[in-house]
Amino acid sequence: MSGAAIETANLRKTFGKKVAVRGLTLQVGRGEVFGFLGPNGAGKSTSVKMLLGLVAPTAGQAVLLGRPLGDRNVRARVGFLPEHFRFHDWLSGEEFLDFHGRLYGMPGARRRRRGPELLALAGLADHGRKRLRDYSKGMLQRIGLVQALLNDPELIFLDEPTSGLDPAGRLLVRDIIRAERDRGAAVFLNSHLLSEVEVTCDRVAFIKHGEVLETCDLKKLGVEERSIVARVKDLGTEALAGLEQWAGSVRLEGDSLTMEVRAEDSVPEVVTYLVASGARIYSLHSRQASLEEMFLRIVGTEGGL
Amino acid sequence: MRGVAVMAGLTCREAVRRRVVAAAMAVGAAYLLLYGFGLHKVLESLPAAASRQLLFRRQAVIVLFAMGMYVVNWLLAVITILTSADTIAGEINSGVIQAVVTKPIRRWDVILGKWLGFAAMLTAYLAFLAGGMLAEVRLIGGHTPAHVPEAIGLMWLESMLLLAVTFRAGASLSTLATGVTVFGLHILAFLGGWVEEFGWLAHSQTAMNLGVLASVAMPSESLWRRAAFELQGPVIGGFGRGPFSIGSVPSGGMVVYAGLYLAAALALAIRRFSRRDL
Numbered sequence A: 001m002s003g004a005a006i007e008t009a010n011l012r013k014t015f016g017k018k019v020a021v022r023g024l025t026l027q028v029g030r031g032e033v034f035g036f037l038g039p040n041g042a043g044k045s046t047s048v049k050m051l052l053g054l055v056a057p058t059a060g061q062a063v064l065l066g067r068p069l070g071d072r073n074v075r076a077r078v079g080f081l082p083e084h085f086r087f088h089d090w091l092s093g094e095e096f097l098d099f100h101g102r103l104y105g106m107p108g109a110r111r112r113r114r115g116p117e118l119l120a121l122a123g124l125a126d127h128g129r130k131r132l133r134d135y136s137k138g139m140l141q142r143i144g145l146v147q148a149l150l151n152d153p154e155l156i157f158l159d160e161p162t163s164g165l166d167p168a169g170r171l172l173v174r175d176i177i178r179a180e181r182d183r184g185a186a187v188f189l190n191s192h193l194l195s196e197v198e199v200t201c202d203r204v205a206f207i208k209h210g211e212v213l214e215t216c217d218l219k220k221l222g223v224e225e226r227s228i229v230a231r232v233k234d235l236g237t238e239a240l241a242g243l244e245q246w247a248g249s250v251r252l253e254g255d256s257l258t259m260e261v262r263a264e265d266s267v268p269e270v271v272t273y274l275v276a277s278g279a280r281i282y283s284l285h286s287r288q289a290s291l292e293e294m295f296l297r298i299v300g301t302e303g304g305l
Numbered sequence B: 001m002r003g004v005a006v007m008a009g010l011t012c013r014e015a016v017r018r019r020v021v022a023a024a025m026a027v028g029a030a031y032l033l034l035y036g037f038g039l040h041k042v043l044e045s046l047p048a049a050a051s052r053q054l055l056f057r058r059q060a061v062i063v064l065f066a067m068g069m070y071v072v073n074w075l076l077a078v079i080t081i082l083t084s085a086d087t088i089a090g091e092i093n094s095g096v097i098q099a100v101v102t103k104p105i106r107r108w109d110v111i112l113g114k115w116l117g118f119a120a121m122l123t124a125y126l127a128f129l130a131g132g133m134l135a136e137v138r139l140i141g142g143h144t145p146a147h148v149p150e151a152i153g154l155m156w157l158e159s160m161l162l163l164a165v166t167f168r169a170g171a172s173l174s175t176l177a178t179g180v181t182v183f184g185l186h187i188l189a190f191l192g193g194w195v196e197e198f199g200w201l202a203h204s205q206t207a208m209n210l211g212v213l214a215s216v217a218m219p220s221e222s223l224w225r226r227a228a229f230e231l232q233g234p235v236i237g238g239f240g241r242g243p244f245s246i247g248s249v250p251s252g253g254m255v256v257y258a259g260l261y262l263a264a265a266l267a268l269a270i271r272r273f274s275r276r277d278l
Helices: A044-051 A093-103 A107-120 A138-145 A167-183 A194-200 A237-245 A266-276 A291-299 B002-015 B020-045 B047-054 B054-094 B096-101 B108-142 B148-170 B176-201 B206-219 B220-235 B252-275
Strands: A006-014 A020-027 A033-037 A058-063 A078-081 A155-159 A188-189 A203-209 A212-217 A226-233 A247-253 A256-261 A281-286
Touching: A006 A044, A006 A188, A006 B096, A020 A044, A020 A188, A020 A203, A020 A212, A020 A291, A033 A044, A033 A194, A044 A058, A044 A155, A078 A138, A093 A138, A093 B002, A107 A138, A107 A226, A138 A167, A138 B252, A155 A167, A167 A188, A167 A194, A194 A291, A203 A291, A226 A266, A237 A247, A237 A266, A247 A291, A256 A266, A256 A291, A266 A281, A291 B002, B002 B020, B002 B108, B020 B054, B020 B108, B054 B096, B054 B108, B054 B148, B054 B176, B096 B108, B108 B148, B108 B252, B148 B176, B148 B220, B176 B206, B176 B220, B220 B252
Parallel strands: A033 A188, A033 A203, A078 A155, A155 A188
Antiparallel strands: A006 A020, A006 A058, A203 A212, A226 A256, A226 A281, A247 A256
């Protein structure tokens, strides 16, 4: 268990009768970028708060960097960017990084070296003396992000790191996440932007009603998971239902058939099945499934992202 | 203790940066100016014959000093509650606290550090106000009242007590509810003090018991009443009754109780903040 950056088993949180997280079981390896996806109200924020010790679990176990939740020494090895920008905005950029460095217990010499380095990394070298309340939303997000890197953490929690960022800012976040992974840090990414998750994460977990529905290795996404789009006529109701043996979701609108299959080998089997069922195929195209299609297949359409 | 020191430093810096210190100092300076002017005018208006009697003038200065300190006491109580009501509740509500408590510090470092930061600033503020008052009374009135350190010590204890109770409320309630609760308790204590005074005057044991009960629920005002007694001592009654004169004097036991109340409120604030979800 100590080899993983995060390992949880049936982590549960209830608020009175309301179940926020039903039973979270997941594992995040060291040096891995892990995406945490789910619709609003799925229990993502509560899960992150439990892992960070902000919220006490009602039941279950969790280990962070080999130590049980709430261990103070582990917090010295963890970085965290909270959702939205929630910091003391009356501080200047330099003072803000210095204050959080002090909270980490970093010696003065290291703080004085690390502060300017991180301001430069965030592209804010010329804004260190400006108060945070005078920063733009994107600048706040960037300084918040580098704050999470102050202590060269082994595990970084990023809650919506790209919200409020322009394309250049998003690229910066992507580069930082990659650099941190290359350094050996694990990154736990909570994001609504599936396209961002798709390009930065190694693995993703789909969560709904406070449970992990499925964990997926994104390196294999596209190799195994395929999307079939076909123009088909004379496809009966029974034959349509029969397609569900290969796919989690099958949609037929007019003569346009769309389905996501779990393995590439399913494609010829689907074609054989359609022909045998008497359907007439005018065109058929198979392409790699996007993360969005996977999300819809696994989580469904209820509840917005 | 690193976390405590960092949080205490942040608290003081925030008060300076957000001009809380400047605003409080401006109010305090305005009050001292007004008091000095008033003191000068009152002493000037004393009948020439009475003014020549040293004892009478001394008594007048003692009572006028107690009156001034009564206002200082209220000003300190209001500043204590107003400035600290948001420090815990506001940071919990805004989420600012999340990036702080996820660092390698204990949650009690946050409470104790902030409390010490406020305590240091309020102590300096009391020293500024009381020092200013003393200087004025000495320069304008030509007399230094006795037992001033004891009285200031009791007023300081009252401010620290209110600060601890505000922290306890702030660990559970919103900023507004914190302010309303602590003011409510302080007003209850204030009314209790009056009820006890009237009970003493009217020889009503029931009224006196009610007053004592209010002081047990919130001992802040009883500290002022003890301070007023320390300041005036033998001249009681010479200038009629009022909030700055005292009949029924809270005992030394009540002062010890107030100290224990303070410690309990701070301990409960730490306990609540350490256990709650953020």
